[in-house]
Amino acid sequence: MENTRIIGVYDDEKKLFASIDSIQEKGYEIADVITPFAIEEIFEKLNLKTNINIAAFLYALFGGVIGVFLFLYYTAVFDYPLNIGGKPPLSLTFIVIIFVGTIFVTVLLTLLTFFIRDRKGPGAKEHFQYPGITDDKFLILIDKSPDLTDKDVKGINKILSDGGAIKIDEK
């Protein structure tokens, strides 16, 4: 069963940044931050990284460039070479199809990777809900793990409220 979470609700991202810094300074771990839009400073503060870009490169290289070339080579050179105006079957025109095919394969697989890694899909359940998170509220979530003493919880609440949280909640 998941731990209860302490939730700090903010209406301004600058206050949110300050609270994240204070919580991290005191050594508490932030479980998640929820915002209505992408904020690069938060990625840096939480030291978040993703390998989707590396995956996309590999998809382009193996799925696109090599995969599409092998398909064209098999069909046009090996399986059924057509003689069109005396041109060689292994033709430079492959480049056009490899170029577009690479884009197709890479886009498709990158999107699938995003949806699978992020567990998103038609009708997927929202793993957390709170009023205003997709509108104008910014949330800091901290796991209320059994290791935290009452003193710790009070300390966290104080940091959140001193940082300008408009509401402190538990869920």
Place this chain on the structure above:
Amino acid sequence: MYNKDVRGILIKGNKSYGDITSEVLASQEKRAPLWWYFAMFVGSVMFLAGIWAIGETIIKGIGLWGNNNSVAWGWAIINFVWWIGIGHAGTAFSIFLLVLRQKWRTSINRAAEAMTVFAVLAAGLFPVIHMGRIWDAFFILPYPNTRGLWVNYNSPLFWDVVAISTYLFTSAAFWYLGMIPDLATVRDRSKSKIKKQIFHIMSFGWVGTAKSWLRFEVTALIVGGLAAPLVIAVHSIVSMDFATSVFPGWHTTIFPPYFVIGAIFSGFAMVMTLMIIIRKEFKLGDFVTDSHLEAIAKILTFISLIMGTAYATEIFIAWYSGVEGEMYTFFHNRITGDYAVQFWTMVTCNAIIPQLFWFKKIRKNLVWLFIISIIINIGMWFERFNIVVTSLSKDFLPANWVEYSATTTEVLIYAGTIGLFIVGVLLFMRFIPMMAMNELKMVNKETSIDKN
């Protein structure tokens, strides 16, 4: 860093994040205005007329298109290229400006991308139905079949199939991906259970955690970054349908850049038309400001100069080549002769009238902007008419020469694609957030009044 004094204010009215949500979604949450129903009726009638004409084509045969002459599928090719051109702007707009970190894209990209999807759908209809036996359209795809035969990879027509289907997929995916966070906003604001459920399915379980945003941003940049060269590739490939042939007026190396820039020209003009309607009719003037429209107008002025240069270059090269066929096509079939009206309409609409945008008064006047944006799209239609009809109607054999005109079936199919586009755009305006709210919020403080 965005300099408001230099670049103008992008979001007026000192808005909070909540204000942005409420104002963008107001059009969905209120009853649709009367004009929306009227436009929907007109669009639906046109669309149904197109469906009827397509039905006739299938039942009676492709001969209804009057293609037993040297121009053959002329009307379909003109309209196919015209729609593909319009479909270019959405992705061009959205992605080039994303890659160039232009913040003014945020108010406009969603509508431009929606427009792309409907325009490419309209364009895609023509290659499918021009075959006559549309149930055999899948023959063009490379798949293991009973004939043991693969397709001809040397043909630009096959490149077209690959490029346009990839473009449709990539544009639609990029559009939908960018919409997911905003669909979640609609889901969370919905009071009706049915609407909530629909948007729950459509928003893919979006919450907005930091990790999700990071993955979302990286994925969007990759898909966008890959779509940018695709924009160039698609219309270059469409141009090669013409340029790889030996017809006078077609066999020219200028075609790929000429087609790409023309496509972006017509698409940006259509974006302008749509944004003026959205701004005026849905009262979103705080988001689509004079600065936005002026920026589009400046781009159109620049592209118009390139168009004029391209027209002049074509004529010069025709003369410089000394080839009789080229000379005849340009000087006796375009500049003067049977199709002079269409030629000069093209030049006036694309190269001359947009130069009015040099005047600030015109760039700031909504009525002028609207009229010129429509004129550009008319001009771009005539450009395709010129390319297709003037070259094909008088080819190397004078015995083949014809005076070209479209048949009723062809005109109705074209009207049907316009209907499809109108209905699609109207549904988009009514049921989907017309602006990327999450992106507007991202640039709100930096680009609005009094907020730092």
